[in-house]
Amino acid sequence: MASEDAEQLPLLHLKLAFLALEPPACILALARKAGGGSVTPHIQNFILESCIGTNVGQIQDYTYVKIILKKVIAEAELSSDIVIDGLYEEFARCMSSKANNSSLNMSGKICKEISFLSPTYNNVSSNQVSLVARLSCSTNMLEGDTGCSLWPSSLFLSEFILSFPKLFSKKRCFEQLGSGVGLVGVCLNYVGASKVILTDGDASTLINMKANMEMNNLYAEDSELVKESKNKVECKYLSWEEASESDLWDCRTDLVLGADIIYNPSCVPHLVRVLSTLLGREDGRCETVNVGRDEEPVNEVPWNGATRGPLAYMATVIRNADTFNCFAKAAADAKLSVVNITGAAAPSSFLPYMLSYERSSVQLLEITSLS
Template sequence: MAAAAAEQELLLHLKLAFLAQEPPACVLCLARKAGGGSVTPHVQNFILESCTGNNAGGDQNSTYVTIILKRIIAEAELSSDIVIDRLYEEFGQFMSSKSNNSSLNRTEKIYKEISFLSPTNDNKRVSLVARLSCSINMLEGDTGCSLWPSSLFLSEFILSYPKIFSKRCCFELGSGVGLVGVCLNYVSASKVILTDGDASTLENMKANMEMNNLCVEQEDSELLKENKNKVQCKYLSWEETSESDLWDSRPDLVLGADIIYDPVCVPHLIRVLSMLLKRRNNRGINNVADKEETSNEFSSGATEIPVAYIATVIRNVETFNCFDKAAADAKLSVVNITNSEAPLSLLPYMLSYDRSSVQLLKITLFS
């Protein structure tokens, strides 16, 4: 019984990795694990029926599927395992589809399904699925439409500590594809405001919200005011925005993933954070019960004082030191809570996701 359950868990990881369009080497590694060390006919059938088949769900990139099938066939042949005929047939069909669809170019997107596994022991293994349109060339100037480790880490943090974000107005800087927004809506944030300073990224973000059945809020829309699945997607230039532009937002919580990346942008980021973290009266806590519940989350907890949670990969120490100094000069308290408040591992099937590279910062404005 335990062995069967373990096999089902491995097969689930294999499927979720495929739908998330993990690198082929990662998918192949999971396929081997599911087969006990080799890609067995049973695993091959699973890939055909649950990954590349009609019941896999989502829009499939024929190039990606072709590469996966090619690697699976090569692995099975190399290990002298049987390669089932249907695998060759499916590979041929996708090869034909790829040749007939030669219009794929650098500006096209791929669709990923990011599935967060349930942290509980209930029967519902997948608690949330985020469907996202992402760039296929994140190093070709389309970084805002790419999915980064810090965004995955921040999303795990939100889902691990839902009480922090429930019934709170949440404001994200540099929202990119919008994964954090999907997670904030899932944990019942009272309001979700996603922002980005790139017009094309903003349009892609809006499309992603609609793909996840989240209404993109428009002004004077009575219908959307009654819809609990509601977010705002706004253009925000850190260089140009003023305090009056941000006043209506009045967030309880500010979030950001991989927004500390360029020394030139650091002063503008610090200025925006300082404006958003200013104490304001009559914030999002509506009653005594809400206050007591929130104060139980982390010892420093009351959200009458706005708090920012920034997830970042320190790729350049000088850039981070620049941020740290600018924050101190602006009287911002920056505390690394990566270890003390580590999120649960909700994406174990994403072998390419290096959680250890991400730092989580808690930022407040000194009184």
């Protein structure tokens, strides 16, 4: 059985990477690994039947499929004595479908399936995938549609939530401006948060976020349907600059989360004001809890020793040191404690097949109010 497991896991990674629309170079790397160093006829068939054959209609992104096919064919021609005819036939069909349907994917969106693997998975008969999130993402990240893109910090924060589910279970959680495609909200709901509020200050991003929550059966526009269902996700418009104190008080929860929201010095004062209000202790209900992974020895959290008031967890990639230092100073002036807990609270790896995801670039901050 162990030998069969060793063969099946690389194939599973290859398929999940395809569903997540990983870059072609990553798909090829996983294909080589699954084939023992080359894209063998067996791997070619797997890509054709298990990846492309059953999912191309669902993905509805012939450009991506065409590129993958072209790369796989080129790689197979170089690394294998045999290239199956099906690859050429599917490539021709994909080209024809794209040519005959010029309206395809005019929305500039693609559907990614992000599958979180159980870190304890060790045989093919166990539950390999613990959670699947279907997300509509932008294909125009460089054209101002960054809010509808999937960023490393969101993946990291999602792994953090799944690694320490007891921290978020039965808690009211608020992901402030920058909820983006809503992946963190899907994970919060999965671990049993009592209430999830997702917000963004961009109208088109908010529309896409709501659509994603609907796609994952977590949101409904009709208020009566929400009351009748177990829906626990609320999507709201919130702008840091425009939010009033009353707006923010309405959003006060036990836990505040954010991913990649420290990016612009001009926004820092507004972000700090929002955090100061949300982390005020007057109605704070957060207490120290045990949040170990499964049955492992537990740690006491918060990691910085605070036991009163709401907490904030921010995952961020420090792309500009000056911007981050600006945030750190503004937070200190506002009597906010910002502690880097990346090492102490390192999450488990739920996404080993996402080779494009650079976990090491993300920092995790725990923020509390000192006043």
